[in-house]
Structure formats: structure tokens, C-alpha cells
Amino acid sequence: xxxAVDTSTxxxxxxxxxxxxxAETTWLAGRRHTEQVLPTAAALLELVGVGPEALRAxxxxxxxxxxxxxxxxxxxxxxxxxxxxxxxIGVETxxxxxxxxxxxxxxxRAVVDAGRRRYATALYDCADGVLVSREPARxxxxxxxVAAVRPPMLVVGELDAxxxxxxxxxxxxxxxxxxxxxxxxxxxxxxxxxxxxxGEGADPAVIAPLYIGEQAQRDAGARRERA
Numbered sequence: 588x589x590x591a592v593d594t595s596t597x598x599x600x601x602x603x604x605x606x607x608x609x610a611e612t613t614w615l616a617g618r619r620h621t622e623q624v625l626p627t628a629a630a631l632l633e634l635v636g637v638g639p640e641a642l643r644a645x646x647x648x649x650x651x652x653x654x655x656x657x658x659x660x661x662x663x664x665x666x667x668x669x670x671x672x673x674x675x676i677g678v679e680t681x682x683x684x685x686x687x688x689x690x691x692x693x694x695x696r697a698v699v700d701a702g703r704r705r706y707a708t709a710l711y712d713c714a715d716g717v718l719v720s721r722e723p724a725r726x727x728x729x730x731x732x733v734a735a736v737r738p739p740m741l742v743v744g745e746l747d748a749x750x751x752x753x754x755x756x757x758x759x760x761x762x763x764x765x766x767x768x769x770x771x772x773x774x775x776x777x778x779x780x781x782x783x784x785x786g787e788g789a790d791p792a793v794i795a796p797l798y799i800g801e802q803a804q805r806d807a808g809a810r811r812e813r814a
Contacts (some may be wrong), residue, residue, distance in 0.1 A: 588637060589644040589783065590628060590667070591776035594620045594660035595652030595680040596700050598769070603629050604776035609635045612772045618660040618740070628663075642673055644788060646779030648770075649677040650797035651707035651724050652699060657796040658725060665791040674788025676779040679797060681709040681724050683775045684744045685766070690716045691741055693761075698732065698744035706732050706750070707799055726799045729753060736760045743768045 588609070589601040590783055597711060599616035601624060603609040609633040618622050647664035650657045668675040684697035696714055701707045710721040727735065731752055736742055738759025745768065746754065754762050782788075 588635075589646060589776055590642055591772040591779060592628065592647040592664055592681070593648035593683065593772045593775050594637055594656040595650055595651070595770070595772060596626055598745065599624060599627075599656075600709045600770060600772035600774035601631060601778045604773065604779065604780055605632050605807055608773045608776065611771065613769060615732070615769055616656075618655065620656055624659060624663060625636055639667075639671065642667070644676060644779070644783045645676040646678060646775050646783075648680045648683055648775055648795070651701060651799045652680050652796075653702060654796075654798070656692045659781045659792060661796060665794060668791045674783055675791050675794055676782050676788055677794045678775055678778050678782075679709075679724065680786050681707065681744075682718070683712075683778065684722075684770050685709070685711045685718055686774050686778055688741060688743060688763075689713055689718045693738070693739045693741050694721070696740055696742045696745060698742060698750075699791055700745040700747075701726055701799070704729065706746075708732060708735065708744075710735075719796050724797065728809070731755060741781065744770070754756075757796060758775045782783060810814075 593600045596618050602611040645664045645667050679792040681697040685695045688695045691770045698706050698708045709724045711718045735736050741761045743763040
């Protein structure tokens with residue numbers, strides 16, 4: 588059994604997977620990841636009827652995302668992996684956003700909220716039902732995001748009403764609906780499961796969050812202030 592945890596942004600998601608999605612919960616955690624994620628994982632184990640001893644691997648979204656959210660997810664995943672000697676697999680958050688659209692037949696621009704009216708985004712192509720990364724994750728303003736889309740691109744992920752309106756005005760570009768663009772731990776679990784089966788689990792000590800551009804600088808500054 589694999590436990591998947593995604594706390595990249597205010598939206599949190601937890602799933603259990605064993606080749607089939609056994610249970611999943613996705614909710615708006617805001618800034619309450621610390622108090623909500625572990626009890627949610629425990630509740631899913633109880634729902635499925637197994638204990639922590641059934642776990643063989645843990646998957647975690649590594650970002651980009653918020654410093655606080657990523658820190659909580661990584662701490663939980665690393666703690667479980669170390670305590671129970673589990674394999675740990677880190678998956679980039681934007682890949683989780685884009686993965687359900689691998690067979691859409693058009694370029695996919697994945698987006699997550701990076702805070703302060705900025706977004707993290709990456710571009711993927713669909714090749715025979717497989718996503719191929721075409722650019723690394725980067726931080727952009729809304730104007731830069733709009734400039735980065737062109738037909739026949741599909742835009743999917745966390746977008747507020749203003750961003751949806753601006754992107755929707757670009758001719759030939761499709762913006763996935765809010766519910767279709769929800770980031771789910773079941774997708775993270777499916778991606779990580781195949782990697783785990785190939786023996787790609789990592790040492791918990793080397794799993795690190797992915798930060799980008801101005802966000803990385805802000806978070807580094809925040810850590811220095813707390814030191």
C-alpha cells in the first residue's frame with residue numbers, strides 16, 4: 588500500500604493506492620495542514636481497514652508550492668518513511684496537475700498558485716498518451732502567464748476568477764474548469780506507484796522541496812528571519 592500526500596498549496600489531498608485507488612480525500616486546508624493532514628491519513632487507513640503496517644511506500648508532492656505547505660507534507664512523508672523504513676518518492680506538483688491530461692492531444696500548461704498574485708507554471712506535450720516536459724517550472728505574473736499561452740494549448744490547474752477570465756480571452760486556448768483542474772493525491776499515487784515498482788524510491792534525507800524564482804528568495808529570507 589502506498590500513501591500519497593500533497594500539501595503544495597492551500598488545497599491538500601491524501602490518497603491510498605495499491606495498484607487501485609483505495610481511498611482519497613481532497614479539501615481546502617488553508618494554513619491548517621499541520622493539524623489536518625495526519626489525522627486525514629489515519630482516517631483513510633481506518634476507512635480501508637488497514638493499519639500503518641500495511642504501508643510499503645509514501646509519495647509526496649515536492650513543489651513548486653508554498654513554503655509552509657510543502658514543509659508539512661515533506662516532514663510527514665520523511666517521518667513515516669524513516670520510522671517505518673518505507674520507500675519515498677517525490678513528484679513535482681505541476682506534473683501531478685498535468686498528468687490526467689496526457690491523452691488530450693494538445694500542449695498542456697499546468698499552473699499552481701504561488702501566492703502574491705503569481706503563479707508557478709510548466710509546459711508539457713502529449714506524445715502517444717505520455718506527458719513530455721517542454722520547460723522547467725517557473726514563476727510568472729498573470730500578464731506573463733497570458734503571454735505564455737497560445738493555441739491549441741490547454742491550461743489546467745489553480746486559477747482564480749480573474750486569471751480564468753484573462754486566459755479565456757486568448758483565442759484557441761482552452762481553460763479547464765475549476766473542478767477538472769483540481770490537483771488530486773490519487774494522481775500523485777498513480778505516478779509514484781509505477782516509479783516505486785521500478786525501484787526509484789529515494790533516501791528521505793535527499794528529498795527536498797522545489798522552489799522557483801522570487802518565491803525561493805522570499806522563502807529563504809523568511810527562514811533567515813526565523814533563525
